[in-house]
Amino acid sequence: RKEVEQDPGPFNVPEGATVAFNCTYSNSASQSFFWYRQDCRKEPKLLMSVYSSGNEDGRFTAQLNRASQYISLLIRDSKLSDSATYLCVVNRNTGNQFYFGTGTSLTVIP
Amino acid sequence: NAGVTQTPKFQVLKTGQSMTLQCAQDMNHNSMYWYRQDPGMGLRLIYYSASEGTTDKGEVPNGYNVSRLNKREFSLRLESAAPSQTSVYFCASMWDRAPYEQYFGPGTRLTVT
Numbered sequence: 001r002k003e004v005e006q007d008p009g010p011f012n013v014p015e016g017a018t019v020a021f022n023c024t025y026s027n028s029a030s031q032s033f034f035w036y037r038q039d040c041r042k043e044p045k046l047l048m049s050v051y052s053s054g055n056e057d058g059r060f061t062a063q064l065n066r067a068s069q070y071i072s073l074l075i076r077d078s079k080l081s082d083s084a085t086y087l088c089v090v091n092r093n094t095g096n097q098f099y100f101g102t103g104t105s106l107t108v109i110p
Numbered sequence: 111n112a113g114v115t116q117t118p119k120f121q122v123l124k125t126g127q128s129m130t131l132q133c134a135q136d137m138n139h140n141s142m143y144w145y146r147q148d149p150g151m152g153l154r155l156i157y158y159s160a161s162e163g164t165t166d167k168g169e170v171p172n173g174y175n176v177s178r179l180n181k182r183e184f185s186l187r188l189e190s191a192a193p194s195q196t197s198v199y200f201c202a203s204m205w206d207r208a209p210y211e212q213y214f215g216p217g218t219r220l221t222v223t
Binding site for chain 2: 004008032034042043044045046049087091096097098099100101102103
């Protein structure tokens with residue numbers, strides 16, 4: 001079983017829509033959780049860390065459910081510039097190994 | 111402040127050839143990583159280095175070697191390239207404290223024919 005699993009999409013949504021992505025992780029010992037954004041043919045960049053109590057950064061909200069071992073990302077009021085692939089990342093804090101999901105593709109349509 | 115730099119950006123090799131991918135960071139980070147990214151596979155860790163002088167295997171180390179030359183530089187070597195090593199290679203570095211954000215280089219696109 002993969003360490004991290006994501007729905008690859010693609011998600012095609014109109015501008016202004018709200019869209020949610022989910023991600024599941026297999027190892028209950030995982031400690032740190034992140035969402036990264038990757039634009040086409042570019043390097044990944046940190047979008048936000050995910051904290052146990054949930055956290056918000058502008059139009060982006062991340063949630064963690066340890067009992068069910070899933071992480072979510074909610075994007076409100078989608079912009080054209082949000083079009084990208086969103087990567088779910090998990091860290092066990094053992095030897096600094098990070099595990100990446102395959103990514104969920106989002107296209108925001110005018 | 112260049113962040114993480116990688117050379118070369120593109121490379122084509124023939125099967126059996128060798129090459130070294132270079133990575134350098136100027137953020138004084140302790141941890142450095144090499145990943146490969148293939149369609150439908152996500153990023154997979156090849157090797158990482160938690161500090162100068164130490165290296166450890168990741169998920170897919172076979173066919174690769176690494177050197178942590180100093181705190182700034184972490185190189186990845188393919189001794190005998192195979193078509194299965196065609197991929198995009200990313201180097202990353204990280205400061206060893208919250209939020210544990212990894213900073214990535216722009217990547218090297220390698221094709222092995």
